[in-house]
Amino acid sequence: MNSTHESCSLPSLGALRAFEAVARTGSVTAAATELCVTQGAVSHQLAALEDWFGKELFRRQGRGLRPTDAGRELSEAATAAFALLSDACARVVGSGSREIDLAAPGSFLAHWMVPRLESFERSEPGIRLRLRTDGGFEDLRAGRIDALVVCGSAPWPSDIAVVEVAPERIGPVCARSQARDLRSDAKLSAIPRLSTDSRPEAWKEWLRASSRSAPRGRTRRFDHLIPMLEAARAGLGVAIVPELLVRDEIADGRLAAPLGFVDSGRVFALAILERRRGEDDLAALRRWLDTRP
Numbered sequence: 045m046n047s048t049h050e051s052c053s054l055p056s057l058g059a060l061r062a063f064e065a066v067a068r069t070g071s072v073t074a075a076a077t078e079l080c081v082t083q084g085a086v087s088h089q090l091a092a093l094e095d096w097f098g099k100e101l102f103r104r105q106g107r108g109l110r111p112t113d114a115g116r117e118l119s120e121a122a123t124a125a126f127a128l129l130s131d132a133c134a135r136v137v138g139s140g141s142r143e144i145d146l147a148a149p150g151s152f153l154a155h156w157m158v159p160r161l162e163s164f165e166r167s168e169p170g171i172r173l174r175l176r177t178d179g180g181f182e183d184l185r186a187g188r189i190d191a192l193v194v195c196g197s198a199p200w201p202s203d204i205a206v207v208e209v210a211p212e213r214i215g216p217v218c219a220r221s222q223a224r225d226l227r228s229d230a231k232l233s234a235i236p237r238l239s240t241d242s243r244p245e246a247w248k249e250w251l252r253a254s255s256r257s258a259p260r261g262r263t264r265r266f267d268h269l270i271p272m273l274e275a276a277r278a279g280l281g282v283a284i285v286p287e288l289l290v291r292d293e294i295a296d297g298r299l300a301a302p303l304g305f306v307d308s309g310r311v312f313a314l315a316i317l318e319r320r321r322g323e324d325d326l327a328a329l330r331r332w333l334d335t336r337p
Contacts, residue, residue, distance in 0.1 A: 055092075055093055055096040055097070056089070056092065056093070056096075058089060059089040059090070059092050059093040059096070060093070060122050061079065061089075061126070062075060062079065062081075062085075062086045062089035062090060062093075063089070063090060063093050063101065063115075063118065063119070063122060064119060064122040064123055064126055065078050065079055065086075066086065066090060066102070066109060067102075067111050067115060067116075067118075067119035067122070067123075068119070068123065068182070068186065070108040070109055070110070071107075071108050071109065072086050072087055072090075072109065090102065097114070099112075099114055100112050100114070100115070101114060101115035101118065102115055123185060123186055124185075126186065126187065127185060127186055127187040127317075129187075130186075130187030131187060131320070142170055142171050142172065142325050143171070143172045143173075143174055144171060144172070144173050144174065144190045144191060144325055144326065144329060145174045145176065145188070145189040145190045145191070146173050146174065146175055146176070146189070146190065146191045146192070146193070146329070147175075147176050147177065147178060147179025147180075147183065147189045147191070147192045147193070148175070148177070148179075148192070148193035149177065149193070149195065149242075150177040150268065150269075150270070151242075151268070151269035151270060151289055152193055152195075152289065152312070153175055153177060154270055155269075155270075155273075155289040155290065155292075155293075156288060156289055157175065157193075158175070159292060160336060161173065161175075163336075164329075164332055167332055168325075168328050168329075168332065171325050171328060171329070173329075176189070179192050180192065181201055181204060181315070184204065184315065184316065184317055185203070185317065190316070190320075190326065191314060191315065191316050191326060191329060192314070192315040192316075193209075193312065193313070193314055193315075194206075194312075194313055194315050195212055195286075195310055195311070195312050195313075196310055196311070196313070197309060197310050197311065200313075200315070202318075203317065203318050203319075204315050204316070204317065204318060205315070205316050205317065205318045205320075205321045206313045206314070206315050207313060207314045207315075207330050207333075207334065208311045208312075208313045209311070209312045209313055209314055209333050209334060209336075210288055210311065210312045211307055211308075211310075211311050211312075212286050212288070212307070212308045212309075212310040212311055212312060213286065213287040213288070213305035213306060213307055213308065214246065214249060214250050214253070214284055214285065214286050214287070214305060214306065214308045215250060215254075215284065215285070215287060215301055215303055215304055215305035215306060216232075216250065216282045216283065216284055216301065216303055217273075217276055217282070217283055217284075217285055217290055217293075217294070217299045217300065217301045218235070218276055218279070218281070218282045218283070218299070218300055218302075219276065219277055219278065219279040219299070219300065220297060220299070220300045221279055222235060222279060222282070222300070223300035223302040224302070226282065226300075226302045226303055227302055227303070229256070229257070232261075232282070233260045233261050234261055235261055235281055235282050236261050236262050236263065236264050236280065236281035236282070237261055237262070237263045237264070237281060237282060237283075238263075238264050238265075238266065238272045238275055238276055238280070238281040238282060238283040239263050239264070239265050239266070239272070239283075239284075240265070240266050240267065240268060240269055240272050241265065241266070241267045241268070242267070242268055242269065243269075246284040246285075247284050249284070249308055250284045250306065250308075253306040253307065253308060253309075254303075254306050261281075264280060264281050269285065269289070272285075273285065273290070273293075273299070276299060277293075277298055277299060286308075286312075287301070287305040288312060314329070314330055314333055316330075
């Protein structure tokens with residue numbers, strides 16, 4: 045065992061950073077890319093850290109690395125510590141320029157958030173939102189994002205504060221020229237169904253919630269909600285979508301929803317770290333979201 049730790053209470057911060065990235069990603073290559081260093085540099089840091097502790101922190105599993113029990117314990121502490129450091133640095137740097145990294149599904153950003161972005165900026169002129177489509181609970185914990193819009197249901201993780209913004213109500217939408225046909229089950233079956241890879245069970249969810257039988261028409265598939273809605277507007281079929289994301293388009297006549305919407309059992313919610321619940325900027329974002337139509 046290396047005796048370095050006898051004269052130093054902590055190992056190298058760089059080694060801990062490399063270790064945390066490898067533990068989170070499961071890959072030296074991915075960690076090196078994230079940290080903008082070579083794979084050799086990351087491997088060297090890991091070797092130095094294992095030498096400092098005098099024990100293995102990883103075991104190879106297939107083409108990746110899996111933390112040992114000791115590595116898992118250190119990983120949890122390192123992730124939390126770096127998140128605290130990131131929060132503190134953001135507060136120090138951001139004392140003059142306040143920015144919130146907000147992650148949300150692309151469809152939510154495109155169809156709900158972006159049209160209301162100017163409203164937020166008028167309401168909170170001292171806060172700038174940085175919108176992104178990639179992020180999850182682990183990104184919150186690691187400090188890579190400040191807030192996350194999710195669509196789901198309880199129970200939520202205990203370390204995450206979740207504020208429900210609106211219930212998710214889903215229903216069929218189509219071009220206005222097809223609205224009358226949707227009221228007839230026979231004609232509904234003749235109209236192609238539109239479906240997305242991002243939510244392939246949408247039709248089943250709506251049929252179950254609305255107590256209807258499945259239409260027999262063919263299905264046109266898309267990889268995302270945005271091109272699917274374009275197809276619906278063009279009269280190419282009927283799409284099952286959340287009301288919140290098409291409310292504006294229904295109001296201005298670009299889409300019709302003659303059968304209305306039903307509760308899906310899920311909610312749109314804002315998620316932040318429990319320990320950051322009291323931060324003024326995040327509280328302002330939460331209040332603004334809670335009052336939006």
